[in-house]
Amino acid sequence: MVVLLLILAWPARGELRAGVGQRVITPDLVLHKPVYLAGFGQNRQASGVHDDLYARCLALQAGTKPLVLCAVDSIGLFWDDVVKIRRKVSADVVVSASHDHQAPDTMGLWGPAQGQSGIHETYNQLVVDRTAEAANEALAKLEPARLRLASAKAPELDTFIDDDRPPLVHDAELIAFMAENKSGKPIAVLVNWANHPETLGSKNTRITADYVGFLRARLEKLAGGVAVFFNGAVGGMQSPLGTKLIHADTGARLEDGTFEKAEYIGQRVAGLAAAAIRGGRKVKVNSIVYREKLISIPVQNPGFQKASDAGLFKGRKQPGADGSGSSPVGLARLSHKGRPVLEIAMIPGEMYPELSLGGILRDPGADFPDAPFEPPIKGMMKAPYKMLFGLANDEIGYIIPKVEWDEKPPYLKGAQKRWYGEVNSVGPEAAGRIAAAFAELVK
Numbered sequence: 195m196v197v198l199l200l201i202l203a204w205p206a207r208g209e210l211r212a213g214v215g216q217r218v219i220t221p222d223l224v225l226h227k228p229v230y231l232a233g234f235g236q237n238r239q240a241s242g243v244h245d246d247l248y249a250r251c252l253a254l255q256a257g258t259k260p261l262v263l264c265a266v267d268s269i270g271l272f273w274d275d276v277v278k279i280r281r282k283v284s285a286d287v288v289v290s291a292s293h294d295h296q297a298p299d300t301m302g303l304w305g306p307a308q309g310q311s312g313i314h315e316t317y318n319q320l321v322v323d324r325t326a327e328a329a330n331e332a333l334a335k336l337e338p339a340r341l342r343l344a345s346a347k348a349p350e351l352d353t354f355i356d357d358d359r360p361p362l363v364h365d366a367e368l369i370a371f372m373a374e375n376k377s378g379k380p381i382a383v384l385v386n387w388a389n390h391p392e393t394l395g396s397k398n399t400r401i402t403a404d405y406v407g408f409l410r411a412r413l414e415k416l417a418g419g420v421a422v423f424f425n426g427a428v429g430g431m432q433s434p435l436g437t438k439l440i441h442a443d444t445g446a447r448l449e450d451g452t453f454e455k456a457e458y459i460g461q462r463v464a465g466l467a468a469a470a471i472r473g474g475r476k477v478k479v480n481s482i483v484y485r486e487k488l489i490s491i492p493v494q495n496p497g498f499q500k501a502s503d504a505g506l507f508k509g510r511k512q513p514g515a516d517g518s519g520s521s522p523v524g525l526a527r528l529s530h531k532g533r534p535v536l537e538i539a540m541i542p543g544e545m546y547p548e549l550s551l552g553g554i555l556r557d558p559g560a561d562f563p564d565a566p567f568e569p570p571i572k573g574m575m576k577a578p579y580k581m582l583f584g585l586a587n588d589e590i591g592y593i594i595p596k597v598e599w600d601e602k603p604p605y606l607k608g609a610q611k612r613w614y615g616e617v618n619s620v621g622p623e624a625a626g627r628i629a630a631a632f633a634e635l636v637k
């Protein structure tokens with residue numbers, strides 16, 4: 195018995211293998227009619243398709259149980275739908291939405307009118323089925339692999355992000371890796387960066403993956419393999435809208451709401467990612483561990499409660515007896531001989547970047563000006579490369595430091611009116627609960 199326990203306590207080790215799979219998840223504008231586009235106002239119906247939406251999964255294995263990282267071009271998927279995907283795949287599965295604001299409403303908040311759901315169940319089921327297929331394809335394609343890890347902190351990355359609320363913190367560092375097979379052929383290139391895919395704005399009615407689609411296409415040309423993009427700490431709020439960009443080659447001004455601007459951001463970020471990977475560090479991995487904790491978070495936002503009561507989520511997000519919601523927090527750790535090489539935090543929503551990096555603001559205008567600071571997620575990680583996947587396995591909205599919570603006057607920094615944010619957050623306890631759960635996972 196003692197021997198058995200010892201064996202179970204050892205993390206599974208082995209040769210690194212990688213595989214990638216993908217499926218198109220573009221809605222059928224006839225079959226799924228009307229397709230309500232998510233992320234801005236009500237009743238924005240899709241009129242056409244500019245570029246395809248994807249579910250892309252990268253499977254990694256070193257030892258017994260594989261880990262599959264799935265990125266989905268979607269505004270957000272609730273835990274309920276992620277559970278449905280997981281049931282179809284024999285592995286640890288992480289599903290992270292890119293937070294695409296030009297994709298169908300899979301959350302129910304942007305239907306034809308206030309109080310009416312925008313979810314089309316047939317489409318949500320398609321996303322579940324195809325994502326599971328992409329995950330299983332990735333598993334079937336597992337082959338011996340090696341990784342090249344890289345990061346880029348170019349000042350240009352900051353210029354693509356407008357932050358509309360103090361403190362001005364961007365988690366703009368790009369972290370990426372290339373997985374290639376033993377003969378050096380690229381399998382997949384994974385990129386983690388943080389910015390809202392909403393360049394096309396609230397007037398667009400054509401389906402697109404926004405800058406993420408352009409980024410992947412360019413990166414595949416430059417680096418090879420299948421590009422998989424994971425968004426990061428996008429809260430508070432990190433957006434291309436409002437940035438003043440000039441095209442480096444043509445000198446033209448790039449306007450919000452245009453494909454030109456989305457394409458430019460995507461291609462420039464892809465260029466920086468490809469250059470970083472070329473100079474990246476070859477790393478060995480012989481252990482991959484995934485840990486997860488399901489936590490309860492009080493839902494104190496009356497708007498979210500109303501949405502739930504009105505049935506907008508169509509049976510998803512059923513609150514517990516005490517009114518709390520359940521969300522997973524996760525940690526993936528890739529190590530070599532016991533030393534962490536890469537860690538990935540799985541955060542179930544849109545985290546304010548100061549909760550990832552530090553730099554929380556204490557201001558007398560806030561509602562809880564004496565609240566303690568939550569420990570920053572990346573500050574708790576031990577590996578030299580730290581990724582944070584936002585909207586991972588759930589989407590609970592903005593995750594705001596409690597000390598910055600501000601619904602009542604006076605307001606942060608002496609502002610005349612409320613800052614935007616709390617209206618899309620479950621409540622002031624979310625950040626602390628998530629940070630506490632992550633602290634246990636990362637121990």
Ligand SMILES: [Zn+2]
Pocket residue numbers: 293390428544
């Ligand atoms: Zn958002």
